[in-house]
Amino acid sequence: MKKSLIILVIIAFAFQSCEKEDDLISQNCEADCTEIVGKLMTDDGTTPITNQKITVVWDNTSLGFGTVRTKATARTDSNGDFSISFFMRDDELESGIHRMRFDRLNENEFLRSDLNGMPSIPSVRDTLVVRNHNIVKKAFVNLTLLNLDDIQGSDRLWTNFEYPRPSGFSQSIDGNIRGWTNEFDSNQLLETAGNQPVVIEIVRKINDITTRENDTLFIDAGKTLDYIVDFNN
Structure with missing residues (x-):
């Protein structure tokens, strides 16, 4: 057989x-x-x-x-x-x-x-x-990634989208973490949470030094928000 x-x-x-x-x-x-x-x-x-x-x-x-x-x-x-x-x-x-x-x-x-x-x-x-x-509704982020070619060696770039859950609730999905390298296209359309806060954490590792930056977004369900992340900024 x-x-x-x-x-x-x-x-x-x-x-x-x-x-x-x-x-x-x-x-x-x-x-x-x-x-x-x-x-x-x-x-x-x-x-x-x-x-x-x-x-x-x-x-x-x-x-x-x-x-x-x-x-x-x-x-x-x-x-x-x-x-x-x-x-x-x-x-x-x-x-x-x-x-x-x-x-x-x-x-x-x-x-x-x-x-x-x-x-x-x-x-x-x-x-x-x-x-x-x-249950989380769907929205989109049109993510533009600048200076990806500068990611070299041990350098790293992450975007961490977190969807804080309402108090007293469980939730169908809590976030999405993505890592980016110089092999990715600079434009990415990402699904994210709509009609509720989205906390985006941008983590950069440059010359073995790690920095973190946070921003809060709100996107209407079904809509798309343009957002720029610069590896060098």
Whole structure:
């Protein structure tokens, strides 16, 4: 059997070995329930994401093997609020993790359109968990990099775009770090956060001396901001 065919067989077996189960009856629990309440928002935690289906699963998989069990579903209301209650089985208290997920949002509008960044749910019965989550909208920076040819030897240039999360919220993405050399084009169109503050840190290492410079930007979602970084300045 050829090596490529063997790999395909292994991959197919791995997918078949991940079992999916429904346990939606658990959301009808009346005692020892785990309850999750929170908000699903955007625009720095100010605009609700409405009528979004949220699902809680128990994930007990590793390398494609194991079980993913659907526990409960709910939808956000007009304020972005949601509430989910369900019962954790004995085996769920011993292994695996409980996590939340939702259908992906419009990737043309949002910088990161899934529940990346939302903490997992503690495997504890009869408890209340608060999960407020901000999903970052997309904007752009038209970055002009000057004097890249002067980056030589051990010299370095980085741009670190940070997206501070609203207080009390987890967030789908917190930033993006890029390193630049003399091999890059001087013009770069970068995706970044829109409708919320963006802190850009510019780090230069010249002749083994490192300096840092900070600036704060605000870009309307879907719009592009021109920005210049000079390696020598």
